[in-house]
Amino acid sequence: xxxxxxxxxxxxxxxxxxxxxxxxxxxxxxxxxxxxxxxxxxxxxxxxxxxxxxxxxxxxxxxxxxxxxxxxxxxxxxxxxxxxxxxxxxxxxxxxxxxxxxxxxxxxxxxxxxxx
Amino acid sequence: xxxxxxxxxxxxxxxxxxxxxxxxxxxxxxxxxxxxxxxxxxxxxxxxxxxxxxxxxxxxxxxxxxxxxxxxxxxxxxxxxxxxxxxxxxxxxxxxxxxxxxxxxxxx
Numbered sequence: 001x002x003x004x005x006x007x008x009x010x011x012x013x014x015x016x017x018x019x020x021x022x023x024x025x026x027x028x029x030x031x032x033x034x035x036x037x038x039x040x041x042x043x044x045x046x047x048x049x050x051x052x053x054x055x056x057x058x059x060x061x062x063x064x065x066x067x068x069x070x071x072x073x074x075x076x077x078x079x080x081x082x083x084x085x086x087x088x089x090x091x092x093x094x095x096x097x098x099x100x101x102x103x104x105x106x107x108x109x110x111x112x113x114x115x116x
Numbered sequence: 117x118x119x120x121x122x123x124x125x126x127x128x129x130x131x132x133x134x135x136x137x138x139x140x141x142x143x144x145x146x147x148x149x150x151x152x153x154x155x156x157x158x159x160x161x162x163x164x165x166x167x168x169x170x171x172x173x174x175x176x177x178x179x180x181x182x183x184x185x186x187x188x189x190x191x192x193x194x195x196x197x198x199x200x201x202x203x204x205x206x207x208x209x210x211x212x213x214x215x216x217x218x219x220x221x222x223x224x
Contacts, residue, residue, distance in 0.1 A: 030144075035213075043159065044203065044215060044216070044217045045152075045154075045203055045205075045215040047211070047212045047213050047214065047215070050210075050211060050213075052184055057119045059210075059211035059212075060211075061143065061211070061212055062144045095159055095160075099148075101148065101165065101166075101207045102150035102162055103150070103152075103160070103162060103163040103205075104171060104172075106159035106160055106166075107159065108158075108162075109159055110161055115214070
């Protein structure tokens with residue numbers, strides 16, 4: 001069974017940093033590209049970042065470019081999102097999602113709250 | 117960036133009735149269009165990919181159609197568990213793989 005489990009969310013002050021992780025199991029992690037998608041409270045879904053299988057191709061949404069860094073560790077079946085210079089508008093549930101064109105598998109999400 | 121526009125924002129439907137949700141792309145996305153269902157407090161669930169192919173374990177009452185810029189998700193006979201928010205997503209021209217703003221299907 002495919003499982004994606006996010007962790008690392010919490011309360012952080014504006015300008016602060018946080019590192020999210022996504023632990024993958026039930027599939028060959030190194031064979032799939034991965035994404036981060038977020039959802040602000042009461043709002044819709046926003047794609048955040050993409051990383052290819054070997055980390056050779058990485059993309060970011062304009063809203064996070066220069067502040068967030070996606071990475072993966074295929075040996076540990078894990079995906080990460082380093083978030084720096086956090087803003088109020090980054091408050092959201094962050095989901096990791098397995099790429100296959102569409103996103104067939106999602107984690108349960110981890111809540112990031114940016115507030116003073 | 118391709119903009120996805122869903123209509124209506126809210127759809128009020130009685131159980132057992134048919135629901136028709138629309139999604140429009142600002143430019144052609146061919147058939148690279150997915151539909152997701154999301155219930156409160158849960159992750160999105162893939163319903164349809166390739167505009168019309170049901171994902172694993174998705175009931176036959178869910179169907180997708182369209183290509184290019186106009187797409188439709190139809191739920192033939194709404195069950196109580198189908199009341200949720202539905203999102204479309206294009207994955208033809210990316211990044212970004214853009215989502216629509218969602219359609220909430222509520223009980224009439």
